Amino acid sequence: MILLQYFEPETQNWQQIDFSTLPQQLSADARVWINLNDANADELQQVLQHFAITPTMAEDFSRQRHPPKLETQADYSLLILRGYADADFSEYASSAQVNLLYSHNVLISMIKCHNPHLLQQLTPQLIAGHRNTVADWVKQLTLNVAASYLEKLIAFEDELSELEDNMLHRGNDEQMALMMRYRSVLRKINRNLAYQKDIFADALYEENSPLLQQFGRPVVRDFYEKFERLHSMTDMYYDQLSDLVSGYMSTSSHQINDRMKVLTMISSIFIPLTFVAGIYGMNFEYMPELTWPAAYFSVLALMAGGGVAALFWFKHKGWW
Template identity: 70%
Template structure:
């Protein structure tokens, strides 16, 4: 189903209309928002043909999943972005896919988002009785997409601090699994942010960037700085979580080494004692010490002396 919101310069107001009710040529002051969130492939194709959208742009726009990108033709610019739609970084269901085709008068949007609150924010804000600038709508959507990451990243800072304290004092495998989930989510959103940062980074330095049709260089740099900051924050959090993993593994390895050292010391002490016990456990008739009256006690004293001497040697050498 196609949803159209049309601003009529004659009545100076917005109204919902059908595709057939649109004028063939839009007046200069007219504005049009076409919502294709629930449109079929045939309806999307109809819109693409109506506004003479090139096949490459039409194909990329119609995809439900596409990496963030920006491309332009004569009148229309394609901008694909991804927002973060989950409540936090404990799980990652899917991104909010924001596909936009826009010109000076027309905005065509297709947004896939499982978060109803974010979906509502990603819709252009229409004010009754007031004409809207398409560039302002695009700016609003860019800020909403960047904000969907920023709020979660700021909240995650406190959670990561708690994780650091927990891992320092009583870390366990459950906390490790939690960290690994966070790292997986951060790695995925980092890719999305890298794509979007590059879109605006290229626009900052390209004199022919499609964004310059609607925004000045200061606004484009503002977009770039927002996504560059988000990308840097995800890099930083990912590195810090990696440090926690490495620290936990190092601590665990050290604890295992300490236990192995104790076991090695015990084994080293008891191996010669076991050797002596093994010799005198043999049942040969002609063993010379079998007839000694105090042989049993002499062997026990020798074994105790050997064990104490071994422990003393380890202590002197600093091995224990």
Template identity: 70%
Template structure:
């Protein structure tokens, strides 16, 4: 089902209308928001054809999964953004994707979001008796998308500090599993933030950038700085988690080396003794040493001296 909200310049009020009531030519002061969240594919195509949206823009707008993107034609601009819809970084169910087609008077939106609270924040707020500037709505959506990351990143700082303290005291496999999950999620959102940062960074180098049609250079710089800061924070957290992983692996390797050193020392001492015991454990009838009355004690003393000599040698070499 298509949801249309129309601002009538004569009455100066917003009102819901049907597609059949849509004016063929919008008055200069009119505004229109078309919400396609609950629309079928056919209904969506009808709207896009009505406004003569270019096929390339229409195709990208209709996709549920698409990297953040900015593209423009003569009258309409396509902006695709991705917000973070999960509660924290312990899981990643998927991004909240915001697909927007907008001009000076018309906003066509389709939002894919499994978080009801965030979905509500991503809807333009209609004030019945007040005209809405489409650019202000787009600005609100961009800031909401950036805020969806910022809140989680700020909360994650404390979680990461606790993880770091736990790993320094005595790291566990469970903590390592949590760190690996966090790294996976941060890597995914880092890609989204990199795309979105680049969208706004390009506006500084392109005089005809589509963003500058509706926003001032100050606004675009503000958008860029927000996403650049978020991207830097995810880079920082990812690097810190990587350091914890490397530290845990180094500590574990050191512990294994210490255990292996003990086992090696024990093996080195007892292998010669086992060799001697093996020789005298052979069942031959004629063995010269068997006729010596004190042979048993002599062999034991020799074996004990060999073991002690080995320990002394390891101590001198600093291996023990």
């Protein structure tokens, strides 16, 4: 289904109209927003052909999943962004895919998001009697995409601090598994943020960048700084989690080494004693020591002395 909102310059009002009634030539003051969230493939192609979108740009816009990118051809620009739609970083279902195809007075949007609250934020707002500009819509949607990450990252900072305290005092394998999941999610969203940061970074250094012409350098710089800050935060949190994982592994290895040291000392004491007991447990008929009156107590004393001597040796070496 194609949802089309048309701003009539004469009445200064927004109205929802059928796509078939859209004027072929739009006036300079007209505004059109076409929502293709629930459109099928045929309706999507109908809209793209109506506005004479180039095949390569139409193909990228039509894809359900596409890395963030910016492309400009003729009168239209294609901006693909990804927002964060999950409640936290413990699980990663999928990103909110924001596909925007826009010109001076036309915005074609296709947004796939499983989070209803975020989907509402990523929907252009129509104000009665107000002539919304396409540039303002795109700007607001870009800021909302950045905000979808920032909100979760700020909340995650406190959770990470609590997790760090727990790992230092009473770390366990369950918390270790949670940290590994956090690292996996942060690595995925870090790639999305890197793509989006590079889009605006490249625009700042291009003399004839379409983004600079559409929004101006201060706005594009603001976009870049927001995504660069988010990218840096995910890098920092990922490094902190990596340090916690390494610290937990080092602590676990140290504990295992201590246990192995105890087992080694016990084995070093009892293996010689077992050897002696094994010798005198053999059923040979002629064993001279069997006829000695003090043989039993002498062997016990020898075995006890050997065990005590081994303990003193370990103590001298500082093993316990």
